Amino acid sequence: MKVITIMEDGERARSVYVRPDGDVTVFDRDYKFRFRTDISGAESTWQILERVVPAIVHAETARLKIEALADRCRTGWSPGYPDEIDPDIPQRTLRPARFGIDLIRYPEDDELYTPATILMGIEMGTGPSTSLVGKRDGTVCVTGEILWIDAAREWAVCEDGFWWTPAEE
Template sequence: MKTITIIEDGDRARLIYVRTDGDVTVFDRDRKFRFRTDISGAETTCQILERVVPAIVQAETARLKIEALADRCRTGWCPGYPDEIDPYIPQRTLRRARFGIDLIRYPEDDEFYSPATILMGIEMGTGPSTSLVGKSDGTECVTGEILWIDAAREWAVCEDAFWWTPAEE
């Protein structure tokens, strides 16, 4: 793992954790986001940064668009088909979706009540999994934290993507 720290004005620090498999975590004030990128062949810090920085910009753009979509859904708007979603927002399909709790984010605490914060299920028909926990097509997958979910549970806006959750046929 490589840790890169960027310090601005002596009081603000941004941390970038880059694992050898391309799993990148960015910490910036009260925000944290993760994504995968290709860092094969990069050995020095500058080479790693050269590969990671464009991916950070792309991930940050997608994150902002996902948050805007969640805000739009909170006003009552509901997408009816995939073309209504911004193309920068990844769309995935999750079969047999069920609620779960990310216990790493919410450690055991008697005073803290943790509602369901993620969805778990089988990622289907979307090519290689984008989940940081899931594997390839057709295997168990875990979404990012739920930002907004349809009352009928047909779709969910999560921090990592827009997830279609069709009912089982």
């Protein structure tokens, strides 16, 4: 794994963790995001940066659009069909969607009430899991943290994209 740290104004640090399989995690002061990119053939730090930087820009743009979508949903707007979502925001379907808790983010503490923060289920119609934040283990896919969820639980905006969560038929 390569770890690249960028310092700004002596106070703000951003770290980029690049694994050999192209899994990249960017840590900033208030957030982190993950994505995959092709780094095959890149051996030096500069070659890796050359391949990773455009992917970071794209992932950051998508993250900002996801946050804007969550803000829009908080005002009462509700999407009715996929074409209403910005094409830069990944859309996937999760069945059956159930709530879960990201235990890595929240420590075990009997005094701490931890609300559901993620969704779990089977990712439908997209082939292998495309979840950027969560992981797929067998048939179960885990989303990123929930930013906003529909009261009827038909869809959710998570930090890794937009998830359609239709009820079981």
